Amino acid sequence: MRSFLLLLFLAMFVPGSAVWTQEPAKKEDAPAKKETPGKDKEGAVKTRHTVALPGGKQLDYEAIAGLMTLKDDDGKPRADISFTYYRLLGDSASKRPITFTFNGGPGSSSVWLHMGAFGPKKVAMNDAGEPLPPPYKLVENEFTLLDLTDLVFIDPVGTGYSRPATGQTTKAFTGVTEDISSVGDFIYQFTNKYERWSSAKFLAGESYGTTRASGLSGYLQDTHGMNLNGIMLISAILNFQTARFDEGNDLPYILFLPTYTATAWYHKKLNPELQKDLEKTLAEVEKFAENEYTLALMKGAKLSEEDRQKIAQKLGDYTGLSKSFLIRANLRVDQPRFCKELLRSDRLNVGRYDSRLKGIDKDAAGERPDYDPSYASVQGTYTAMFNDYMRNQLNYKSELKYEILTGKVQPWEYGPARNRYLNVAPTLRAAMTANKNLKLFVASGHYDLATPYFATNYTLDHLGLEPEVRKNIRVSYYEAGHMMYAHKASHEKLRKDIEQFYKDALTK
Known part of the structure; x- marks a missing residue:
């Protein structure tokens, strides 16, 4: 977004909206039976929750929030990565899709997609997408994706609570290739730790997060042998010459x-x-x-x-x-x-x-x-609500500042793209060509002047895909801006479009 990104949601718990407990796993829930709520050795906190959706549907889920240590090949710590992992209870994790989600910037945490679009809770806004007067509040997200997929919200190093390990510097992570490799290695290590290798895997990125997701499509495939089922690009920018x-x-x-x-x-x-x-x-x-x-x-x-x-x-x-x-x-x-x-x-x-x-x-x-x-309308709202949510609902407390959207990752290193325009579209094309089952969903808002829809269309039209691969792309438009999910009608449409996307991507 010139590579800047977006926003921060969250608010106070609304009585009657969700039931938050910290009870042991139910007897029939075998995967969670081994663990009791509390902190793991890296400081991540596990809690249990229930969210009620329209129509009387209820989702029982587990949330794990905190840090995971990113290590190099020799086992030496590189960074502590903050994340929030939502897992629906009842089914074996191996039978559930999992979606790794992040925002952009560079310098943005995952708070926007987490608390505005996909998570089980969202910041309360009016139907047009404008903030309500303080005190702010959280409400149940009737359009959460949790019934479709387990969710992992990732904060790249320098954002959220993510920090370099002792002896490392932020500079080792603040560049195009460095960012893709560190987030990709986190996904690999997360998949090992939480035993998600047999799960269908998706990526969801917004703004510069779409740049990251496109780069990851190749990195995960080539470096870790991890094929994806689908990628969701929300307000996309892949070729920076277009902006x-x-x-x-x-x-x-x-x-x-x-x-x-x-x-x-x-x-x-x-x-x-x-x-x-x-x-x-x-x-x-x-x-x-x-x-x-x-x-x-x-x-x-x-x-x-x-x-x-x-x-x-x-x-x-x-x-x-x-x-x-x-x-x-x-x-x-x-x-x-x-x-x-x-x-x-x-x-x-x-x-x-x-x-x-x-x-x-x-x-x-x-x-x-x-x-x-449009940024001023969400900045304070999301900041207040996310900090409240982590401490009082997910029970994760840290002395570190949660970096919602920071300039501390600048200057960003463009590596191979130095002195020319960054363009990750060829990486995406190569991944889609090699993995012909990879589906792509692209969401654009008509009123987005950061990553305009016509620029996104231009990039897609110049991917150079053969017709049988190009049919794997689905594009949708919304009567809102960069964060189209802040607008209630657009959020509802986005949810319906993504639900169809998951069905298509998981059809054998």
């Missing part, structure tokens, strides 16, 4: 345009004809972006004045920005400029992670927004 507004790189101006249009549509800044039907309008602007607009930008100074005026007029129609502003901007408007310009006359800006949300800057004359209102 870097650099001089000489016109691609982002083209690929962000449909999201500019969706944003202008939402704020009613388009002409009446274009305001009628969002899907029809987006189809029209996508066609313009791929054809006339692309050709105009390619011509540069050779573009005739007549054509420049025509393109500026159409851009104005599709973005809600003035023709004169677009001419002055040389037909190229980057994301921060758009966020500031669209509602300038109203003395407002729009969000980057979710362009439906509006913010107020110190003045209306600036070049860039002072802050992202």
Whole structure:
């Protein structure tokens, strides 16, 4: 997200929402019978819980929260990795799928997908995805994936409670290849420790987490012989050329345009004809972006004045920005400029992670927004609720600060991609080609100005997959932003889409 990421959920336990106990395993639950609730030797804490879902369905599950020591081949500690593991009780673990989940950044913990999308508890927001007034609260997540799969939420080193081992430095983990190898090795060691080799395996990543997941598809397969059943990419970025507004790189101006249009549509800044039907309008602007607009930008100074005026007029129609502003901007408007310009006359800006949300800057004359209102709407809410949840519900207490979203992992080392754009799409293509049973689910929000949907589509269209492999890709769109699950209707749709994805991926 320029590789920055996202958010933090959690709130106080709501009476009557879930039953939290620390009782011994039930007699019929053989896998849990060997262990009693409490801490393991590495400090992870086990608790038992029940969550009630709509329709009277009840899930009894075990949560393990804390640290696992990542070791090198000689058994020497490399880092302590914080994680939360949810296992549904009743069935043998070997019969259950398991999904390893993380967010992005780089520098983000897993709190967003954990407490906003997939875990058994979520931070309470209003239906539009905006925070409620404090004091905040947690509620049962009616759209949790726990009935479909066991879940492991992973905090990469430098995020959450994860820290390098004594004698190691964070720098040993803060790079593209270093991050993929450390998270991949954690997954391998976790699979050994908790005996999940016979389970169907999935990855779920958001934002830079989709970059990580794509890299892991190759690393796990090649290094650890671990084939995956499926990968879920939430608000994806695999090819960073699609999102870097650099001089000489016109691609982002083209690929962000449909999201500019969706944003202008939402704020009613388009002409009446274009305001009628969002899907029809987006189809029209996508066609313009791929054809006339692309050709105009390619011509540069050779573009005739007549054509420049025509393109500026159409851009104005599709973005809600003035023709004169677009001419002055040389037909190229980057994301921060758009966020500031669209509602300038109203003395407002729009969000980057979710362009439906509006913010107020110190003045209306600036070049860039002072802050992202869509991140501000979740930051404090998720921070408070996650810390409360870990201490008072999962019983894990640490003197360390839980790093929700940190800049301490910067500068990020891009390794082989130094002096060029990082692109992990070839790794994903190779993994899907070698493992033809690997299914891919991609979720994009129409109002996401961090990883816009048209840029994701461009990357998927350039994977170079053969038709029989390409049919393993499923793409869905949502009327929300980067964290589409913060919007209730989109969260419900996301859950239904993912349920179908698991069915497809597990069909023999």
